[in-house]
Amino acid sequence: MVQEDPNRLVLVEKRGSTTIVTINRPHKRNCVNGPTSRALYQAFLDFEADSTAAVAILTGAGGNFCAGADLAAILNQDEANPMSAEWPDTLPGPIGPMGPSRMVLSKPVIAAISGFAVAGGIELALWCDIRIVDPTATLGVFCRLRGVPLIDGGTVRLPQVVGRGVAMDLMLSGRVVKAEEALKIQLATCYPPSYDKVNTTPALEQALALAAVLAEHPQTCMRNDRLSTHFANPIREAMLKEYELGIETLTSGEFQAGISKFFDSNKAKKSKL
Known part of the structure; x- marks a missing residue:
């Protein structure tokens, strides 16, 4: 088991007027647990308060953006993601399960997507104002396959970005969306701006x-x-x-069964290695 430094779950770097916020759990494909969620929230509070920062970039370490919530943390009270229906009107907003998903900032945030941006990861990407992809990017509502609900804005923001018809396709099927298709459906873009051809430059550089x-x-x-x-x-x-609907799913027997099946499958795969 990888020992994590709680002070390095999220890395923050300033480059001039740009703040780079990096989810730093590469051994978990940057899945977000409770401590990581809180660190992300704090990083964006700090960005909002920093008068010298004009733009933020959200990205992930080790070749992936974020593969969603850390399912292994769900049963651990110390590591579980924040869950609350409290939502005061004051800006920038309260913490969400994935961290900043309920925040309304005064400054733009760009998602730099390499590798997986799936489940809660695509919800974080949708929270950002602009999503930049490179050829390694893979997006999708993969949590559909595990009985895990979208609970951090995915059902709300995805239709706003790609339209209801395409959103229903992605949300109900849980299928893979590669970079080329992400451009075509305008879920993401490249820089210089393109919805036609994927830029081979790494997403963070773009x-x-x-x-x-x-x-x-x-x-x-x-x-x-x-x-x-x-x-x-x-x-x-x-x-x-x-x-509200997500909590109904999380307290259902279907959710627990789906998670158990997921972990049992992973154990079986490892035993064959």
Whole structure:
């Protein structure tokens, strides 16, 4: 078992006016447990409060963005993700199961997606304003296959980004979406801007180039136009309903059975090695 440093679950780096927030659990494909969720939330609180920071990039260490919530942490009270229906109106907002998913920031956040951005990972990506992919990116609602609900904005934000029809396809099937398709359905883009051809440059490098452009814009105008877009699509009530339905799923026998099957399958695979 890998020993984790609780102070390095999330790494924060400043490059000029850009803040890079990196989920640092590569041995878990950057799955988010409770401590990681809280560290992510704090990182974005700090970014919001930093007057020298104009743009943030959310990414993952070791070749993956984030493979969702850490299912192994669910039964461990010390590591379980934060779960609460409390949602005060004050900005930037409360902590969500994956960390910053209920926050409304005044500044833009770019998701730099290499590798897996699935389940709760795609919810984190959808929380970001722009999603940048490279050829290694794999997106999808993989939690569908385990009986794990989308509980951090996925059912609300995905239809806003790709339209209800495509969102239903992805949410109900749980299928794989590779980088090329992510561009085609406008779930993600590349930089320089493209919805046609995947840029072979690593996603983080693309995101840094885009962040530099955004930081050069007149900031009050850009931020207010961005906030207007967010408030034109109020999601608080919809996400509270999503949470209510998600809790119903989590307390069902179906959920426990799905998780047990997942871990039993992993044990069987390891025993054959």
